[in-house]
Amino acid sequence: MRWCRFSVGNKVSYGIVEGNEVVQVAGSPFGRYRRTGARLPLSSVKLLIPCVPPTFYAAGVNYMDHVRGMAAISGRSASPPPKADIGYRANNALIAHGEPIVLPRDATERTEYEGELVVVIGKQAKHLSEKEALSCVLGYSIGNDFSERTWQFGDRTLWRGKNTDTFKPMGPWIETDVDLDKMRTIVRVNRRVMIDFATNNMIFGIAHYLSVMTKYVTLYPGDVVWMGTDGVPKPVKHGDVVEVEITGIGVLRNPVVREGA
Amino acid sequence: MRWCRFSVGNKVSYGIVEGNEVVQVAGSPFGRYRRTGARLPLSSVKLLIPCVPPTFYAAGVNYMDHVRGMAAISGRSASPPPKADIGYRANNALIAHGEPIVLPRDATERTEYEGELVVVIGKQAKHLSEKEALSCVLGYSIGNDFSERTWQFGDRTLWRGKNTDTFKPMGPWIETDVDLDKMRTIVRVNRRVMIDFATNNMIFGIAHYLSVMTKYVTLYPGDVVWMGTDGVPKPVKHGDVVEVEITGIGVLRNPVVREGA
Numbered sequence: 001m002r003w004c005r006f007s008v009g010n011k012v013s014y015g016i017v018e019g020n021e022v023v024q025v026a027g028s029p030f031g032r033y034r035r036t037g038a039r040l041p042l043s044s045v046k047l048l049i050p051c052v053p054p055t056f057y058a059a060g061v062n063y064m065d066h067v068r069g070m071a072a073i074s075g076r077s078a079s080p081p082p083k084a085d086i087g088y089r090a091n092n093a094l095i096a097h098g099e100p101i102v103l104p105r106d107a108t109e110r111t112e113y114e115g116e117l118v119v120v121i122g123k124q125a126k127h128l129s130e131k132e133a134l135s136c137v138l139g140y141s142i143g144n145d146f147s148e149r150t151w152q153f154g155d156r157t158l159w160r161g162k163n164t165d166t167f168k169p170m171g172p173w174i175e176t177d178v179d180l181d182k183m184r185t186i187v188r189v190n191r192r193v194m195i196d197f198a199t200n201n202m203i204f205g206i207a208h209y210l211s212v213m214t215k216y217v218t219l220y221p222g223d224v225v226w227m228g229t230d231g232v233p234k235p236v237k238h239g240d241v242v243e244v245e246i247t248g249i250g251v252l253r254n255p256v257v258r259e260g261a
Numbered sequence: 262m263r264w265c266r267f268s269v270g271n272k273v274s275y276g277i278v279e280g281n282e283v284v285q286v287a288g289s290p291f292g293r294y295r296r297t298g299a300r301l302p303l304s305s306v307k308l309l310i311p312c313v314p315p316t317f318y319a320a321g322v323n324y325m326d327h328v329r330g331m332a333a334i335s336g337r338s339a340s341p342p343p344k345a346d347i348g349y350r351a352n353n354a355l356i357a358h359g360e361p362i363v364l365p366r367d368a369t370e371r372t373e374y375e376g377e378l379v380v381v382i383g384k385q386a387k388h389l390s391e392k393e394a395l396s397c398v399l400g401y402s403i404g405n406d407f408s409e410r411t412w413q414f415g416d417r418t419l420w421r422g423k424n425t426d427t428f429k430p431m432g433p434w435i436e437t438d439v440d441l442d443k444m445r446t447i448v449r450v451n452r453r454v455m456i457d458f459a460t461n462n463m464i465f466g467i468a469h470y471l472s473v474m475t476k477y478v479t480l481y482p483g484d485v486v487w488m489g490t491d492g493v494p495k496p497v498k499h500g501d502v503v504e505v506e507i508t509g510i511g512v513l514r515n516p517v518v519r520e521g522a
Contacts, residue, residue, distance in 0.1 A: 054313075055351045060418075085417040088349045090316045092478045104477060126426075156346040157321075160477040165387075216365060216421040217353045 003029045003139065004173040006045040017042060017173055029138055029174070030122060030221035049094045050141050050174045051120060051222045056094075058116075058145065059209060060087045062202045062228030069232030074153050084204040084212045089145070089226065090163040095254070097172035103238065103258045104164060107148050111236060111256075114145035114229035115187040115244035117199050119206055120174050121223040126214050133210035136219055139176035142244050142252040143226045144169040147233075169244075169254045170224070178248045180206070185229075188243040189236055197230035199246055264290045264400065265434040267306040278303060278434055290399055290435070291383060291482035310357045311402050311435045312381060312483045317355075319406065320470060321348045323463050323489030330493030335414050345465040345473045350406070350487065351424040356515070358433035364499065364519045365425060368409045372497060372517075375406035375490035376448040376505035378460050380467055381435050382484040387475050394471035397480055400437035403505050403513040404487045405430040408494075430505075430515045431485070439509045441467070446490075449504040450497055458491035460507055 002017040014029060015022035022040045027033030030051070061067055061081050071078035095101070103111050122138025146168065152161030162168075183199035204212075206227065213219065236242060238258035245251045263278040275290060276283035283301045288294030291312070322328055322342050332339035356362070364372050383399025407429065413422030423429075444460035465473075467488065474480065497503060499519035506512045 052315075055353055081417050083417065086420045087418040088351060088420075090349060090478070092316055092481065155344065156342050157348040159347045159349075159474075164477040165479050213420075216425040217351070218426050220353065 001139075001176045002173050003050060003176070005048045005050050007048055008040065008045055012048065015040075015045070047097050047172050049096045049170050050172075051224065052094075053091065053222050053224045054220045055223050056089045056091055057213070057223065058087050058089045058226040059084070059202075059204070059228040062204060063197065063230035064203060065197070066228070066230050066232070067203075073149075073232070080203050084209045086209065086213050086225070087158070089168055090159075092165055093163045093168035095166050095169050097169070097252050098254065099169070100166065100255045100257045101144075101146055101169065101242070102166045103256065105259045107164075108150045109235050109237065110149035112147050112149060112233040113187055113189070113194075113236060113242045113244070114147060114233055115185045115195065115246075116143040116145050116229050117183070117185065117227045117246060118143040118170060119210075119225040119227060121219045121225070122221055124221065125210075125219045126217075128211050128214045130207045130211040133207040133214070136210065137206075138221075139174040140178050140246075140249055141170060141174050141224070142172070142246050142249055143224075144242060144244050144252060144254065145226060145229060169252055171252050172250050175249045183247040186245045187233070188245070189234070189240050191241075191243075194234060195229075195231035201230065202227060262400075262437045263434050264311060264437070266309045266311050268309055269301065269306055273309065276301075276306070308358050308433050310355045310431050311433075312485065313355075314352065314483050314485045315481045316484050317350045317352055318474070318484065319348050319350045319487040320345070320463075320465070320489040323465060324458065324491035325464060326458070327489070327491045327493070328464075334410075334493070341464050345470045347470065347474050347486070348419070350429055351420075353426055354424045354429035356427050356430050358430070358513050359515065360430070361427065361516050361518045362405075362407055362430065362503070363427045364517065366520045368425075369411045370496050370498065371410035373408050373410060373494040374448055374450070374455075374497060374503045374505070375408060375494055376446045376456065376507075377404040377406050377490050378444070378446065378488045378507060379404040379431060380471075380486040380488060382480045382486070383482055385482065386471070386480045387478075389472050389475045391468045391472040394468040394475070397471065398467075399482075400435040401439050401507075401510055402431060402435045402485070403433070403507050403510055404485075405503060405505050405513060405515065406487060406490060430513055432513050433511055436510045444508040447506045448494070449506070450495070450501050452502075452504075455495060456490075456492040462491065463488060
């Protein structure tokens with residue numbers, strides 16, 4: 001099942017995507033819902049971010065090729081992280097499929113995409129074993145952990161390097177039925193393939209992360225966990241269009257614009 | 262004006278604290294509201310966290326005595342941060358005035374309070390000058406940035422060291438009328454004063470932080486910015502009661518319990 005969140009006029013609704021149509025629902029996938037009689041052409045609705053997370057988690061470094069490649073660029077260690085210590089991103093930066101990533105005037109040219117699998121939590125959960133961990137997952141979406149590298153490596157925290165307004169595209173929807181081992185994550189810039197990796201080839205897998213996290217933190221419906229990216233991203237500039245495709249989910253597409261350009 | 266958020270039965274409301282009573286309002290301080298006819302004894306309502314932040318910001322290191330004291334303990338640098346780079350905390354960890362801070366079974370004995378001023382954003386804001394920065398502030402509350410130090414210094418991120426469930430008491434309410442320069446922050450454990458500092462004696466002041474932040478991020482109503490603590494906290498244990506008092510706001514009081522004790 002494919003859940004989207006959309007607006008028509010002033011109203012925000014959840015919907016179920018079926019082919020080229022959206023079946024409007026009353027309620028949400030995080031609680032009770034019922035299908036309404038309304039069916040709308042997918043092309044007629046404005047897609048929103050598929051949920052507003054109470055907490056926005058991000059694994060950060062979680063693929064070996066990315067560890068090695070970024071180490072070469074940043075001068076930092078090429079060692080993988082020793083433990084599944086989760087990090088955070090911020091809601092102000094979230095934008096939907098189709099919306100522009102806006103580069104601030106003073107951003108350098110080192111502004112880069114990071115295509116990522118997004119785990120969307122469906123049920124409140126604490127103390128999950130690794131075996132049962134995926135039972136709290138509603139489904140999967142796509143994220144672009146867009147980054148300004150000079151800020152990322154130069155500031156004390158990841159605030160503007162990762163969380164400048166518009167730096168976190170997420171969408172286009174949540175897919176509940178996936179085969180993690182068959183997924184590939186493909187990043188294209190202006191339709192050219194830049195990065196292509198096996199989505200589930202993580203240093204710490206989803207079940208491991210959720211199990212470790214829920215020893216200490218309660219997960220809530222709508223929380224998201226971004227699982228990291230692989231490969232070595234390249235800079236993008238004003239006028240580029242970035243697409244992140246993940247097998248079985250879809251394509252997250254966002255244009256890049258320079259503020260004031 | 263003193264805004265609280267509370268529950269009576271199954272209903273959650275905002276209220277205005279007047280003496281020992283709460284005037285129930287319809288709406289919230291972040292939008293439109295009106296006073297209802299209901300007045301309730303303050304002692305009869307269950308206070309909740311005064312808002313649920315869309316984004317939960319924290320300055321972290323922002324007072325010089327804390328920089329020097331923590332450097333001695335952690336072996337890290339005694340230099341103050343060179344810039345006002347904001348950090349983050351997580352909503353799962355928030356608890357209200359009166360609720361217990363729960364130490365996980367595997368937490369060490371290095372579990373410590375950090376009494377902090379909390380800035381509560383009232384209006385959406387971007388690109389604020391330092392001069393106009395405080396115009397987006399609704400009021401001020403009190404936070405306890407409770408920390409497990411071995412996790413804080415040993416993990417790759419601040420996730421469980423700072424954001425284990427119950428580690429972020431916030432409340433008891435939001436005070437809109439304060440004199441920042443006259444405030445003192447006082448931390449007591451079992452009624453004994455442990456730390457007492459001038460609240461506004463920050464390395465980077467509130468207006469500076471908000472101005473720098475809003476160059477890159479939009480602040481939204483209900484966002485909170487925790488401003489850091491001063492001094493060198495001491496460990497607390499099962500059975501202790503921690504109070505953080507800030508002049509003109511009130512007292513945030515939380516008991517400490519060890520899981521399974």
